[in-house]
Amino acid sequence: MPTPDPREVILEARDLTREFDGVKALDAFNLKLHRGQVLGLLGANGAGKTTAMNCMLGLTLPTSGALFAFGKELQAHRIEILRRANFSSAYTALPANLLVWQNLLVFAKIYRVPKPKERIAELLEMMEISHLHKRVTGQLSAGESTRVNLCKALLNKPELLLLDEPTASLDPDIADKVRKIVLRIRSELNCGILYTSHNMKDIEEVCDHLMFLHKGKVVMEGTPKDIVERSSSSTLEDVFIKIARDGEIVDETTKKEEVAP
Amino acid sequence: MSLAVIQALVLRYLFLYTRSPMRLVELIFWPVVELVIWGYLTLFIQENTTGDFPRIIVFLLGAMILWDVIFRAQQGVAISFLEDVWTRNLLNVFVAPVRTVEYLAATFCVGFLRILVTITVLGLVAGFMYSFNIFTLGWALLPFFMNLMVSGWALGMISTALILRWGQAAESLAWAVPFFIQPFIAVFYPVSAIKPEWVQTISWALPPTHVFEGMREVLKTGVFAWDKFFWAAGLNLIFLTAAGMVFFYMLTLTRRRGLLTKFATQ
Numbered sequence: 290m291p292t293p294d295p296r297e298v299i300l301e302a303r304d305l306t307r308e309f310d311g312v313k314a315l316d317a318f319n320l321k322l323h324r325g326q327v328l329g330l331l332g333a334n335g336a337g338k339t340t341a342m343n344c345m346l347g348l349t350l351p352t353s354g355a356l357f358a359f360g361k362e363l364q365a366h367r368i369e370i371l372r373r374a375n376f377s378s379a380y381t382a383l384p385a386n387l388l389v390w391q392n393l394l395v396f397a398k399i400y401r402v403p404k405p406k407e408r409i410a411e412l413l414e415m416m417e418i419s420h421l422h423k424r425v426t427g428q429l430s431a432g433e434s435t436r437v438n439l440c441k442a443l444l445n446k447p448e449l450l451l452l453d454e455p456t457a458s459l460d461p462d463i464a465d466k467v468r469k470i471v472l473r474i475r476s477e478l479n480c481g482i483l484y485t486s487h488n489m490k491d492i493e494e495v496c497d498h499l500m501f502l503h504k505g506k507v508v509m510e511g512t513p514k515d516i517v518e519r520s521s522s523s524t525l526e527d528v529f530i531k532i533a534r535d536g537e538i539v540d541e542t543t544k545k546e547e548v549a550p
Numbered sequence: 551m552s553l554a555v556i557q558a559l560v561l562r563y564l565f566l567y568t569r570s571p572m573r574l575v576e577l578i579f580w581p582v583v584e585l586v587i588w589g590y591l592t593l594f595i596q597e598n599t600t601g602d603f604p605r606i607i608v609f610l611l612g613a614m615i616l617w618d619v620i621f622r623a624q625q626g627v628a629i630s631f632l633e634d635v636w637t638r639n640l641l642n643v644f645v646a647p648v649r650t651v652e653y654l655a656a657t658f659c660v661g662f663l664r665i666l667v668t669i670t671v672l673g674l675v676a677g678f679m680y681s682f683n684i685f686t687l688g689w690a691l692l693p694f695f696m697n698l699m700v701s702g703w704a705l706g707m708i709s710t711a712l713i714l715r716w717g718q719a720a721e722s723l724a725w726a727v728p729f730f731i732q733p734f735i736a737v738f739y740p741v742s743a744i745k746p747e748w749v750q751t752i753s754w755a756l757p758p759t760h761v762f763e764g765m766r767e768v769l770k771t772g773v774f775a776w777d778k779f780f781w782a783a784g785l786n787l788i789f790l791t792a793a794g795m796v797f798f799y800m801l802t803l804t805r806r807r808g809l810l811t812k813f814a815t816q
């Protein structure tokens with residue numbers, strides 16, 4: 290086992306449960322995200338990744354459990370916390386008929402970014418999309434709009450970044466670029482990143498720590514390498530499929546079934 | 551409350567309007583069509599009857615223009631919210647450090663701006679075509695205007711709350727809600743014309759009724775009815791507070807039900 294990270298915990302979920310019509314989309318979920326860490330939430334469609342993220346953003350209220358960011362209770366300090374955080378998802382968009390710079394300028398002002406024009410130019414450069422500056426947001430390709438969304442998510446130099454399937458619907462080349470950018474952001478901003486995906490390549494390359502979700506429960510957790518070894522699988526993909534199909538996996542280190550279906 | 555955040559949100563709506571000229575057309579086209587039709591109709595009736603009619607065209611045009619104040623203010627709030635739903639931008643706004651009051655304040659500003667555009671155009675058209683001078687209402691225009699705008703904001707929050715409650719399928723409520731109260735607030739006819747009489751109690755409980763009655767009084771007698779103004783202002787305060795509470799309640803309920811994200815990603 291790796292030694293526990295001594296760095297600051299910037300996001301913490303304690304016994305988070307979220308029910309929808311009596312079904313637990315998230316079941317006694319616990320998480321600690323440290324500064325400088327990329328934590329991957331992995332799991333099949335419907336495993337509860339987005340629900341977890343929405344709860345952590347205060348978009349969805351948990352049925353029970355507690356959430357803290359930067360050591361403060363989330364609902365009570367929502368605005369203060371959101372100023373230091375940001376979010377991007379493959380499933381949201383910026384207003385389609387605005388130009389790219391207009392959208393980014395509006396959010397730069399909302400996040401009270403100093404020197405917004407410079408910051409926007411810097412980010413567009415970083416994403417290699419400076420040429421899209423004056424384009425209509427709704428006319429961008431999936432890869433381009435993902436990167437514009439990422440620009441939005443980095444405007445305020447967040448200390449906490451939540452990315453929900455940032456590489457969904459991207460071609461391998463752009464997905465690769467996005468992964469490189471995520472790593473670069475982590476080292477430049479020393480922020481904590483929560484990353485959901487069902488793309489194994491993403492996870493292997495980007496995440497320091499993994500949590501496998503199945504039906505709202507964490508069924509396995511550790512470094513990617515660790516998880517592969519402990520489950521006597523050859524690849525993460527194997528682990529994923531095993532968990533997705535029967536929801537149980539034998540943890541070789543403890544010889545116990547971590548979850549019932 | 552942060553002024554910078556409100557400004558940023560208003561800037562977004564300004565970008566939206568300048569980027570989509572069709573929205574400006576909508577802001578001008580319908581009110582003008584309505585005004586022209588009502589204007590011609592009253593002119594026609596006037597020519598074919600005798601009596602008190604000259605004053606009636608003045609009442610009708612004044613009423614039309616003031617009704618539009620309510621409607622535009624309501625639309626400013628409700629349509630601004632829908633714009634965020636349609637553009638799948640709602641999540642970005644709700645995960646940004648935007649307080650709900652700041653969001654509402656921005657939509658109120660949009661309502662105000664929409665009113666300015668529509669009123670200016672209608673005032674010009676009415677003056678040009680029917681020599682109706684909106685300023686015959688004199689300085690009474692300002693308190694009328696403000697009271698109606700506040701009523702519009704309250705209706706806007708109610709519309710948005712209903713859409714939050716029943717989902718995007720109910721989005722046509724954004725246009726319908728003002729018309730739920732239109733028959734009762736005596737826009738085009740005096741309260742005394744409303745039958746049966748007990749319905750008039752409902753009418754007097756609604757703030758805009760006092761404004762429209764007051765408008766007719768100014769046009770008829772030239773005297774500004776202060777009692778009507780204070781009734782309208784007092785009732786507006788109650789209505790705005792109640793509507794705000796309904797909106798906050800629905801927003802919390804939507805968060806609790808986990809449906810806010812459904813809105814944003816549909």
Ligand SMILES: Nc1ncnc2c1ncn2[C@@H]1O[C@H](COP(=O)(O)OP(=O)(O)O)[C@@H](O)[C@H]1O
Pocket residue numbers: 309310314332333334335336337338339340341807808809812
């Ligand atoms: N607002 C909602 N109402 C009802 N069920 C929901 C709602 N949001 C999510 N769910 C359910 O919760 C479960 C987890 O969904 P989600 O968190 O989106 O999964 P993932 O992101 O891992 O694919 C799914 O079964 C989904 O149908």
Ligand SMILES: [Mg+2]
Pocket residue numbers: 338339340
């Ligand atoms: Mg998801």
